[in-house]
Amino acid sequence: MTTSDSDSQLAEQLLRLTRRVHRIQKRHIEECGLGVTPAQSRLLRTLAHYGSPPRMADLAERLEVVPRAITTLVDGLEAGGKVRRAPDPSNRRVIRVELTEDGRRALGRLRGARRSAAEEILGALSDEQRRELGGLLDTLMDGTTDQHGPETHRPEGHGAGEHGSGGRGAGGHGAGGHGPGEHGSGEHRSGGQERVPH
Numbered sequence: 001m002t003t004s005d006s007d008s009q010l011a012e013q014l015l016r017l018t019r020r021v022h023r024i025q026k027r028h029i030e031e032c033g034l035g036v037t038p039a040q041s042r043l044l045r046t047l048a049h050y051g052s053p054p055r056m057a058d059l060a061e062r063l064e065v066v067p068r069a070i071t072t073l074v075d076g077l078e079a080g081g082k083v084r085r086a087p088d089p090s091n092r093r094v095i096r097v098e099l100t101e102d103g104r105r106a107l108g109r110l111r112g113a114r115r116s117a118a119e120e121i122l123g124a125l126s127d128e129q130r131r132e133l134g135g136l137l138d139t140l141m142d143g144t145t146d147q148h149g150p151e152t153h154r155p156e157g158h159g160a161g162e163h164g165s166g167g168r169g170a171g172g173h174g175a176g177g178h179g180p181g182e183h184g185s186g187e188h189r190s191g192g193q194e195r196v197p198h
Contacts, residue, residue, distance in 0.1 A: 020121075021121055022038075024117050024120055024121055025038065025114070025117045025121075026038050027117075028113040028114070028116050028117040028120075029041055029110065029113050029114075029117075031113065032106075032109050032110060032112075032113050034106050034109060034110070035080060036077075036080070036082070036106060036110065037076070039073055040073055040076055040077050040082075041110050042063065043059065043063070043070070043073045043074070043077065043083075044077070044082065044083075044099065044103060044106065044107050044110065045107065045110070045111075046059060046062055046063060047059075047083065047097060047098070047099050047103075048099065048104075048107055052096075053086060053096035053097055053098035054096060054097060055088070055094055055095065055096055055097075056070050056071065056074065056095055056096075056097060059074075059097065074097055077103070080102075081100055081102045081103075082099070082100055082102050082103035082106055083097050083098065083099055083100060083103050084097070084098055084100055085097055086098055
């Protein structure tokens with residue numbers, strides 16, 4: 001087998017693993033019974049990292065998606081009572097997004113689901129193997145340049161599923177975050193089809 005063939009096979013293995021990770025994580029999220037999609041789960045996690053409610057534009061930049069994708073996600077979460085829009089006190093034309101109490105409770109349950117998914121995904125690896133995999137994935141992420149720009153919206157359910165399963169995903173640094181699912185399979189515009197962050 002040539003180096004080119006070996007690289008192609010390795011890339012295919014990564015893609016297959018990514019799809020499997022997505023399926024497992026999506027199943028664990030659905031089992032929470034919260035009616036939250038994987039993409040909405042990611043947005044809730046992102047909101048929790050801010051000390052004060054972020055602007056919609058801040059969320060789009062953090063998640064590397066176009067603003068209309070954030071609008072769609074926030075619409076769904078707001079309808080479910082998990083987030084609320086609020087005008088910026090210093091500039092009422094600017095809209096900020098904040099977690100509700102229901103959203104915080106949902107986030108706690110989703111974190112448990114991500115930990116369970118991470119254990120299922122990483123169960124076959126020893127602690128040493130998880131650390132090694134985490135280092136390799138970090139190297140891949142640091143050396144990969146995205147040529148397509150921010151992700152754009154597409155209907156939920158087309159394609160793979162949720163990114164990450166906790167702290168460093170399949171990297172083994174805890175329960176999810178980066179890993180085969182968190183960034184490696186980010187969806188981008190392709191052939192006119194618009195996609196949403198997982």
